[in-house]
Amino acid sequence: MTTTNPAAPRLSVIVHGRDVQGLLGACLDAVTGQLQPGVELLTAAVGEEAQDVAVRHGGTVVPLPDGTSDAAARAAGAGRARGDWLWFVHAKDRPPVGGVRALLDRVSEVPDAVDVVVADHVRSTWRSSGGGSGGDARYLAAVGRRDVTLGEAPGLLRVTPLLGNRALRAAFWRAHEKELAAADEMYPARAALVLADRIACTEHVTLDVRELRPQSLPPVTAEQRYRLIGAYEDLQRLMQRHRTPARPRAVLYDLMATEAMRVVARETMPDEVAREFFHRASAAAVRWEPAGHRRPGGLEGIRRRLLEEDAYTKYRAFQAANHRRRDLKAAVRAGKKKAGAKVRDHYYQRALRTPVDPELAVFSAYWDRGVACNPGAIAAKLAELAPHVRPVWVVSKATEPLLPPGTDHVVPGTRRYWEVMARAAYLTNNVNFPNAVVKRPDAIHLQTHHGTPLKKMGLDQLDYPTASKGLDFDALLSRIDKWDYSVSANSHSTRMWEHAYPSHYTSLDHGYPRNDVYYAATAADIRAVRDRLGIAPGKRAVLYAPTHRDYEATWTPRLDLTALSERLGEDTVLLVRGHYFYGGTASPLAGLRRSGRVIDVSTYDPVEELALAADALITDYSSIMFDYANLDRPIISYADDWETYAKTRGTYFDLMAEPPGHVARTQDELTEILAGGAWRDEASAKARAHFRRRFCEFDDGHAAERVVRRVFLGEPEEALPPVVPVESRTPAPTPEEATS
Structure with missing residues (x-):
């Protein structure tokens, strides 16, 4: 057995690369959850985002600039490693439970002559998680517990050529670093077998390789193709x-x-x-x-x-x-499935053969529910900066009467609808257009989204049956492949969208256009909204906006609004958004509604006006918290079922560890926070400041302008208005300031 410096670790786990599609955190979680004596963690983190994630997870961080290749990152990590053995794990991959222990045990028992230990691996895709034994098990089983030369076991060359499914003795790496630090992983993975004096194997699965959806990756260049033969x-x-x-x-x-x-x-x-x-x-x-x-x-x-x-x-x-x-x-x-199965719509097929109209833009929001959200803010800015582009809104028949006067619109399924959808140069939506909509090569599809994700979205819902019931993920992939641009409010969203919606679109880190109003609204605007809602001057207005639960078949009231309103007194008005009133005139809320102390704003639009009117927000896990944080006003998280919600829906981070303000787990706790001064104390402000820096990153009041200039006017990124730092922004005045 090898004798080593007892102070030195036996195995150095070198996680390397940039934070691809937000997967680095999961990789480091998997490694740190298995750290034990004899194992050290080094993260060769490429770019600031990867470095931020790495610092939060501990271990040795080797910061590397954007653009650093995987090969250079591996070499940089190896240069700082102290272990007898090196294990290179790409930032998108992760060791399964027990993987670190299995590899540590194997490298600890092999003879000194062994330079390489080869292990099994599994693969996870955007659809499924890896499990069981990998495809290389038969080659590893043929070697068993022996140590061999490549000449004795040439089948080891057929083991998938990854550096992550083999550990290299550190002295061996240093002796052959020139060969082993090659850029393309296939070459060094197989070169290690050629150069090794002896090779050992383990049939344990030590790596879960995350296969990224090809459509989410840059196109493979001709030179990359040719390099395969060269390697x-x-x-x-x-x-x-x-x-x-x-x-x-x-x-x-x-x-x-x-x-x-x-x-x-x-x-x-x-x-x-x-x-x-x-x-x-x-x-x-x-x-x-x-x-x-x-x-x-x-x-x-x-x-x-x-x-x-x-x-x-x-x-x-x-x-x-x-x-x-x-x-x-x-x-x-x-059986001849009707050769083309009848043209879906004669008018659409005919219109698709006509030229795209470069001055026609289609907008839709929330499944054709009217002028709203990010598409609405973009359309308004478009009228100002590019009036030559004609906007047409897609709205349902039921929504038509609610449209602003003069809004040019089409109803789905009509002849003009198909003609407009076929000829528009720009198609903007905060959800997805129907599957039948064809992506024409010279048309631009702009996906704006409608919130910062706390809950798992898109393909990330695959592991949560309650949340994904009824979803057609193949159809989802087809829809996202039509996107040209994806709007993001913060780096967190950018990474999560890349992960949840893997395709080859361009992320626009410009902020959410709908949030521009939080910096543009005046004191007069706020007074006008409160007047429309019937909130008397000097009254404290608290907006209560909970989210949907996938695990509940019907709505279950989470707060006793009568008791809460009575406890807070006549000086507080509750603005309740959602289907949360029960009963009719006999309801105990009826008197409170008549007195103006509880106002049902479930159907009030736009929601941004409700936020401007409110002195504080109560929510649970709704994305409204991320938008409201732009106003720098108090936010209370009412999280009575956090564990159930996180388990059934899945979340991207622990809201209880990083809340935007105080957290209440019971109604009594919530009442105490609101009845006293805690709702806007120093602790609340400190938590909110941290939350704003992270999640209001690109929202500075100029998001719509950046989007219009970039997408509709074709201006380069460097010509756009730069994002104003959070600490230099001035949000709209509070209701208290607006009345003073």
Whole structure:
């Protein structure tokens, strides 16, 4: 067994990279939850967001600038590591429960001659969590508890080439760092096996690899395609230099040919790139063909022969013939499903053949419920900055009478609706347009969202059956693939949207346009809103706005509003938003409503006016808290069922640990906070200040302008109004200030 410095850790876990789609936190949670004597954590954090997450989780943080490659991050982490063994874990991946212990145990028992320990892994996708044993189990089982050379176990080259599913002895890494620090992970993962004196294995799953949705990643460039062939050729040269036996070289050759054909067959590439890739793969196949090599039989053998002959055109013809055969079989099985199944709408199909109108913009909000939210604020700013663009709102038939006079609009399903949807150059929504809406190449889809996420959203709901019941995730993915831009109010939202809605859109870190009013409203505006609501001057108005519970079939009152109002007295008015009144004239609330001490604002729009009128907010887990925080007014979290809500719906952070103000778990606690001075004390202000810095990051009153200039006027990012720092902003006056 190896003798080491007892003060040094046995295993250094090096988490490296940027915070891809907000996954770094989950990775570090998984590692820190398994730390034990003999294990150290280092995070080679690329960019400020990753560094902030890493600092909160502890361990050694190696800060690296944006743009640092994964290879450079790995090397930087290894340079600070003190352990006898190095384990590189990408920031998007994570060790499953028991993974750290299993790897620590294995590296602690192998002989000194072993340089690499190879482990199993599983894969999680945007749809599912990894479980069970991975696809490499059979190769690892063939080695068992022995330690071997690559010549004795060439099948180890077929283990998925990741650095995260193998640990490297630190001295071995330093001796071969030039080879092992290569940029593309496939090369160093396999080069480690070539360079190792001896290799050991463990059949334990030590890594859960998070596969990101391809549509959420930058397109693969031609040079990246070509580098794959170059990496295989570099490995063959490395094997030559190290006199690797024939069997591993033959395995590597088969892997190269198989992967090259897979890329040509399955990956989308421009024809000229595919042709050049095929040509390079052909040259490599001829150059490195092992002596006595025999092609496989069947269709694969035909493909290999065409590759070796550099017969790209013949290969494509062969591929097309196979596709036609498969398509014919599928058509027979489907039984001719009405060849196109009747055109969904004749007018729409005809309109899709006409040019896009560069001056036509479609807006919708909350499933066609009218002019509201971020789309409404963007449309208003559009009229000011780009009046040549004509807005048309999509609204339901029931909403038509409620529209502002003169609003140009269409009703879903009508002839003009399909014509407008087909020809608009801009389509803006705070939810998604219907599945039937086609994304035209020269049309821009702008997704504004309608809140900062506390609860799990999108694909992140997959692990929460109560919240995801009835959701069609395939249809969701198709809808988000139409997005060109996604508006965000803060870095937290940006990361969560990338995770929950993985696709290749551009995030606009510009703030929520609907929140601009919180910086533009005047004292006169606030007095006018309170007058409309019937709130007398000098009265304290408290807005109560709870959210929906997925686990409740019907609404369950969470507060006894009668008791609360009686306890707070005549100087306090409760503005209650939601379906929270029960009973009719016999209700105990009836008298309070008549007296003006409880006002039902469930159907009042816009909600931003309610926030401006309120001296304080009571909410539970509603996203209104993030918007209201812009006003820098007191927020009380009434969280009587936090544990149930978090377990059934899932949340992105612990609201109890980072609330925007005081937290009440019972009505008595809530009453005490509001009845005394605690609702606006120093502790409340301190919590709110921290909350505002994190969640009001981009909301400074100029969000709509930035969005309109960037999307509708095409101005570059650097020409937009810069975001005003939180501490330099002046929110709208409080109701108290507005009356003084």
